[in-house]
Amino acid sequence: IPRNENIRLYEEGYQRYLEILEEAIENNFEQKW
Template sequence: APRDENIKLYEEGYERYLEVLEEAFKNGFEQESLICSSG
């Protein structure tokens, strides 16, 4: 059914979204740590 296909695409997109969010969070956290330690 087309609906199952949509759900699959949605789940894959959501997982990718979480991964990107996690990477961005880590990068932002590291940058803040660098700023704090250098300041």
């Protein structure tokens, strides 16, 4: 895999991770309050 392709895949995975984390935080807040 070319280096720049590797970076692109990493960035896409990181974006998905942030979205999932954000949803989890929102769900936790909804449950607590």
